Amino acid sequence: MVMDGLTMEVGAVAAMRYVKDGIKAARLVMQHTKHTLLAGEKASEFAISMGLPGPTNLSSTESINKWGKWKDDKCQPNFRKNVLPINNCGPYHPTNSLELSEEICSNTAHMQDINSLLPHVGLHSHDTISMAVIDKMGRVAVGTSTNGATFKIPGRVGDGPIVGSSAYADNEVGACCATGDGDVMMRFLPCYQVVESMRLGMEPKSAAQDAIARIARRFPDFVGAVVAVNKKGEHAGACHGWTFTYSVRTLAMEDVEVFTVLP
Structure with a gap:
């Protein structure tokens, strides 16, 4: 997101993939559109259409290894709440569902223990x-x-x-x-x-x-x-x-x- 304090113009992109320079894409939104925020796949298409490099694979060895370890740890911690998973990483069902299986219930303590010990933002x-x-x-x-x-x-x-x-x-x-x-x-x-x-x-x-x-x-x-x-x-x-x-x-x-x- 970029903002000009003189004109109060703003450009922003969100949930954009395949384009490395998000801040440049945001500036292009501000300079070359009448919009404030573009999101998702169409934000990426806009950025590339305006000359930014892409589509680009933004994964690194470090990020892939971190993701793999997270999957091995049954996708914990995560940002879900009041749900229980089937098969470790989902699908997820609300905890107040009347049709929870024994397999879902067995994961309850595990999820609560991990999520209570590891902060989401740090x-x-x-x-x-x-x-x-x-x-x-x-x-x-x-x-x-x-x-x-x-x-x-x-x-x-x-x-x-x-x-x-x-x-x-x-x-x-x-x-x-x-x-x-x-x-x-x-x-x-x-x-x-x-x-x-x-x-x-x-x-x-x-x-x-x-x-x-x-x-x-x-x-x-x-x-x-x-x-x-x-x-x-x-x-x-x-x-x-x-x-x-x-x-x-x-x-x-x-x-x-x-x-x-x-x-």
Whole structure:
């Protein structure tokens, strides 16, 4: 997802396969269509029709090995809930079904044990990159790119392409970027909240902390973080469930400076 804070134009793609450069595809949506979000196979077709390389096999040796181990572990952990599987990896049936077989019931404890021990979202189970930029003219833009959560249910769309959740920009105020448990965070549009809080006079630190606190009050076990930057370039981060780091670089700096945010 990319957003121009001057024009408020947005381009995004979701559930796109066979095209490596999702952020480039999102920019093409913004620049060359009147739409905001394209999804699935047709998003891939659009990206390729606009000149991006593809279709491409995006699997790596590492990802194939990780997937194979997950299959060997009976497709656990996964993101399903209130269901029981047949033959380890499905099909799945609701737990309140009146026709559950003994084979399904035998898997109940196994699923509950694994899913209770292994978090779905953590330091090594997602790969979001989100960036906010202010140019020499004061124009603000944001972009977010991600492969999504590891072992997600096919078809899942997280917060990455959702405007106001993974990122948001407004030249009049500033910008916000987010990462973490997108399935929870997208319910609160934290980056939109951050920018609107700064519009009302909050400093970046207070705006970031407020947005995270709103989520934590309802989902105390969630993992996530936001970074807020106002139009003057003042910035701060807030997080919950982990120690978060983000980096900043200005024209006057020779290299990036890394900031650590404690939960």
